[in-house]
Amino acid sequence: MKKTDGEREHIGLSAQKPSSPPHPLLNRGRRSCRRTYRILFAPASNILAHVGRCVVLARELKARGHSVIFAGTPKFLRDPAVVHPGEFRLYFIDDYDAKEGLEILRKVWKLPREEFLREHVQSELKMLDEVRPDVVINDFRLTMYLSARLRGIPVISLLGGRWLVQYAAKPFKAPRTHPLYPFMKRVLGEKGTDAVVPPIQRWAIRYKMTPYRRLSRAYGLKPKRDLWDLLVGEYNLILDTELFGPMTSLPENFRQVGPIAWTPHIPLPDWIDTLDRTRPIIYITMGSTGHAALFECMMEVLGDADYTVIMTTGGQWQGPRDRVPDNFRVAKYLPGEPVMRLSDLVIFHGGAGTGYQAMATGTPAIVIATHLEQEFVGQILEEHRAGLFLTMRQVLAKPVKLRQAITTMLERLDAYRAEMKKLQEDFQRYDPVPRAADCIEEFMAEVRRE
Numbered sequence: 001m002k003k004t005d006g007e008r009e010h011i012g013l014s015a016q017k018p019s020s021p022p023h024p025l026l027n028r029g030r031r032s033c034r035r036t037y038r039i040l041f042a043p044a045s046n047i048l049a050h051v052g053r054c055v056v057l058a059r060e061l062k063a064r065g066h067s068v069i070f071a072g073t074p075k076f077l078r079d080p081a082v083v084h085p086g087e088f089r090l091y092f093i094d095d096y097d098a099k100e101g102l103e104i105l106r107k108v109w110k111l112p113r114e115e116f117l118r119e120h121v122q123s124e125l126k127m128l129d130e131v132r133p134d135v136v137i138n139d140f141r142l143t144m145y146l147s148a149r150l151r152g153i154p155v156i157s158l159l160g161g162r163w164l165v166q167y168a169a170k171p172f173k174a175p176r177t178h179p180l181y182p183f184m185k186r187v188l189g190e191k192g193t194d195a196v197v198p199p200i201q202r203w204a205i206r207y208k209m210t211p212y213r214r215l216s217r218a219y220g221l222k223p224k225r226d227l228w229d230l231l232v233g234e235y236n237l238i239l240d241t242e243l244f245g246p247m248t249s250l251p252e253n254f255r256q257v258g259p260i261a262w263t264p265h266i267p268l269p270d271w272i273d274t275l276d277r278t279r280p281i282i283y284i285t286m287g288s289t290g291h292a293a294l295f296e297c298m299m300e301v302l303g304d305a306d307y308t309v310i311m312t313t314g315g316q317w318q319g320p321r322d323r324v325p326d327n328f329r330v331a332k333y334l335p336g337e338p339v340m341r342l343s344d345l346v347i348f349h350g351g352a353g354t355g356y357q358a359m360a361t362g363t364p365a366i367v368i369a370t371h372l373e374q375e376f377v378g379q380i381l382e383e384h385r386a387g388l389f390l391t392m393r394q395v396l397a398k399p400v401k402l403r404q405a406i407t408t409m410l411e412r413l414d415a416y417r418a419e420m421k422k423l424q425e426d427f428q429r430y431d432p433v434p435r436a437a438d439c440i441e442e443f444m445a446e447v448r449r450e
Contacts, residue, residue, distance in 0.1 A: 040133035044140040045072025052262025114211040157233030161245025162376035169246035243426045258430025261353040283343040284311040287351040350374025364416035386420040
């Protein structure tokens with residue numbers, strides 16, 4: 001893939017031999033780093049949550065003297081609200097379009113296009129040969145697991161514990177976003193559905209891995225049967241709390257460091273001071289993986305209701321201003337935690353980063369999940385009685401369900417706050433960014449000794 005002027009401007013890297021594969025057993029302890037490293041971040045670059053948490057961690061590593069490079073599309077890496085101009089060296093390569101990636105997650109039979117994956121690997125190999133990183137920190141850019149191994153470069157994987165089926169401390173429930181869920185629930189009941197559907201879902205995910213297995217064989221790599229096996233790197237950082245992502249029997253090359261969440265460093269808008277606070281304040285945020293129809297639906301349901309509504313769009317809804325109800329205030333981005341502290345409840349898509357912001361502020365939440373991973377967050381909040389869980393299909397089919405959920409939560413707001421406070425206290429035990437950086441440095445020191 002031909003480099004852009006942006007690539008030439010930001011790379012400027014000298015050649016360096018790639019690192020040898022690491023020893024899998026690592027010792028825990030204090031920071032042991034004696035040198036700096038060239039670190040390549042490879043997030044799923046069209047998804048804000050993945051880019052954002054990588055940026056937060058990269059800033060800590062850069063402050064410690066390490067050389068940091070980002071690979072991906074310009075969508076968020078060039079957005080000054082996410083990455084400051086000139087902050088990191090950037091290498092632009094193609095990535096899955098967010099819309100197509102979400103369709104693969106949401107549609108049972110849709111597979112990744114193998115020719116597109118092959119192009120990704122070729123671009124990644126070319127980039128790795130030019131950049132020569134000591135380590136790749138991968139956040140759900142799936143082809144990079146193949147490319148880094150082909151070049152013998154160790155991978156540190158940033159993971160949500162919900163994806164690690166093999167180490168989950170409790171069984172998974174049936175995904176409500178699955179198209180068969182309503183039918184199965186009518187036939188089998190909730191318990192029967194929870195017993196039958198998860199194996200079907202795991203089979204569906206295994207089916208979606210077919211192009212990756214073919215690609216692995218084509219490059220002489222041992223294919224991974226399941227997604228959760230592919231996601232495991234030479235070293236792995238689990239970005240969940242123990243209550244939110246309970247794990248069991250983790251191998252020595254895993255660390256549960258806690259959540260890393262990004263929030264834009266932008267001031268609150270002037271209209272914040274003019275909000276009507278005599279009625280409940282509801283904050284709506286759908287990350288970068290919401291759905292335009294959901295924004296329309298929520299404006300229709302909550303427009304001119306007896307609520308003050310703050311809504312961020314992430315650029316996903318760009319309708320005319322005259323479509324915005326009088327009781328709404330709309331922005332592309334807002335600093336999440338300050339807005340949540342002003343709000344009585346938050347409605348969001350089930351992104352883990354937003355979920356942890358709700359925890360940090362003790363704000364009860366309503367999740368409207370659009371795909372499997374977001375369901376995990378909704379299930380956990382519902383299980384802990386700190387939130388309510390709906391799906392996009394439910395809300396679009398019967399918008400009144402959203403209004404009913406809001407009414408239920410506001411009527412029992414003190415009880416929901418008390419339960420969210422328990423999650424908040426668990427969250428506050430973690431210092432995830434320094435801990436993650438310490439772990440990375442310990443791992444790299446061990447690699448060097450090997």
